[in-house]
Amino acid sequence: MEQRKRKIAVLTSGGDAPGLNACINAVVRTAIYYNYSVLGVRDGYEGLITGRVMKLDLTDVNDIIHLGGTILKTSRSEQFKIKEGRFLAYEQLKQKDIDHLIVIGGDGSLKGTSIFSKEYNDISIIGIPKTIDNDISGTDYSIGYDTALNTAVSAVDKLRDTAESHNRIFIVEVMGRDAGYIAYGTGLATGAEGILIPETHMDHVYLLDNLRRNWHEKRSSLILIVAEGDETGGARRVAEEITNYLGNKEIRISILGHIQRGGSPTAFDRILATQLGNMAVTFLNKGAKNVMVGFQRQEIITIPLKDVGRRSMSLNEKALKLLEIMTS
Numbered sequence: 041m042e043q044r045k046r047k048i049a050v051l052t053s054g055g056d057a058p059g060l061n062a063c064i065n066a067v068v069r070t071a072i073y074y075n076y077s078v079l080g081v082r083d084g085y086e087g088l089i090t091g092r093v094m095k096l097d098l099t100d101v102n103d104i105i106h107l108g109g110t111i112l113k114t115s116r117s118e119q120f121k122i123k124e125g126r127f128l129a130y131e132q133l134k135q136k137d138i139d140h141l142i143v144i145g146g147d148g149s150l151k152g153t154s155i156f157s158k159e160y161n162d163i164s165i166i167g168i169p170k171t172i173d174n175d176i177s178g179t180d181y182s183i184g185y186d187t188a189l190n191t192a193v194s195a196v197d198k199l200r201d202t203a204e205s206h207n208r209i210f211i212v213e214v215m216g217r218d219a220g221y222i223a224y225g226t227g228l229a230t231g232a233e234g235i236l237i238p239e240t241h242m243d244h245v246y247l248l249d250n251l252r253r254n255w256h257e258k259r260s261s262l263i264l265i266v267a268e269g270d271e272t273g274g275a276r277r278v279a280e281e282i283t284n285y286l287g288n289k290e291i292r293i294s295i296l297g298h299i300q301r302g303g304s305p306t307a308f309d310r311i312l313a314t315q316l317g318n319m320a321v322t323f324l325n326k327g328a329k330n331v332m333v334g335f336q337r338q339e340i341i342t343i344p345l346k347d348v349g350r351r352s353m354s355l356n357e358k359a360l361k362l363l364e365i366m367t368s
């Protein structure tokens with residue numbers, strides 16, 4: 041008698057991030073290698089609840105490794121946050137005879153996955169961390185962060201050209217939700233004169249004095265990077281504060297926004313996505329369930345889904361000193 045082919049369903053959830061397609065590619069190739077059939081769930085948890093699935097073969101993932109976005113599309117689903125919504129998702133999985141699920145998501149999506157896994161223990165779930173915010177515990181990097189960082193750096197380099205030409209101050213707001221990873225990295229990589237992130241409660245008198253010193257003594261342009269989650273309330277508020285203090289009219293604001301989510305993934309993100317996607321299926325095939333695969337100290341590891349959550353950057357003394365010296 042022919043054996044039933046085991047099925048793996050895969051979905052992407054939360055904000056899109058460069059490298060999702062590279063990860064889907066790795067999941068599909070590894071699953072087919074181990075003789076699973078693979079179903080792609082459309083539109084994240086929304087598609088899981090309504091049963092929108094498509095079969096994925098090797099031909100569906102050829103030449104997607106370099107593409108931004110996600111071929112499966114994604115969503116933020118209010119329904120999945122409630123028990124009834126998750127029950128519908130479970131019913132769909134059972135109807136379609138799927139008992140392995142891979143969720144490529146951010147901290148919110150993985151929290152949802154963890155709750156779902158406690159409610160329905162007969163589904164084996166593996167989480168894969170993705171988000172440009174890099175704010176997921178249990179992994180040093182999440183898929184998409186490196187590309188978003190490089191996009192922000194390249195934008196700020198361009199802003200420096202025009203700022204220098206016009207002797208202007210630029211306040212640049214970057215994404216990251218409640219975390220300062222993109223802002224901190226962008227500021228360091230572009231030689232910004234100020235970096236405002238939620239994790240450091242920057243003394244504004246110090247910041248403004250520092251900017252004034254820089255302005256009068258050293259530079260004909262200033263760049264200040266502000267994380268969207270910083271307590272000052274974003275680039276506009278900071279611009280008002282600086283205008284009041286320096287009396288300078290030549291201040292411009294640039295909010296980089298969703299441009300940071302798009303574009304072709306960097307080599308780092310493609311490799312990370314490939315390793316995580318591959319190991320998610322490999323661990324699943326060995327019987328692992330209800331874990332997230334993560335990247336820690338150059339190794340792919342697993343941690344229980346229940347222990348995955350949001351993290352914010354912790355800056356040790358060395359990192360704070362570096363920030364102080366490089367912006368002074």
Ligand SMILES: Nc1ncnc2c1ncn2[C@@H]1O[C@H](COP(=O)(O)OP(=O)(O)OP(=O)(O)O)[C@@H](O)[C@H]1O
Pocket residue numbers: 053054055056057085115116117118119120121122145146147148149150151152153155170171172173217
């Ligand atoms: N506590 C929760 N319980 C159940 N589902 C949740 C929970 N938190 C989030 N989710 C589900 O995960 C979806 C995505 O979460 P969220 O909007 O926080 O994005 P994310 O996965 O953190 O990704 P990113 O931060 O990159 O956008 C939510 O729309 C919801 O469907």
Ligand SMILES: O=P(O)(O)OC[C@H]1O[C@](O)(CO)[C@@H](O)[C@@H]1O
Pocket residue numbers: 055146171172173215216217268301
């Ligand atoms: O795409 P949306 O729903 O506007 O969400 C924007 C948020 O998503 C992210 O891009 C990724 O979590 C955050 O940096 C940002 O705060």
Ligand SMILES: [Mg+2]
Pocket residue numbers: 054146147148171173217
């Ligand atoms: Mg998130």
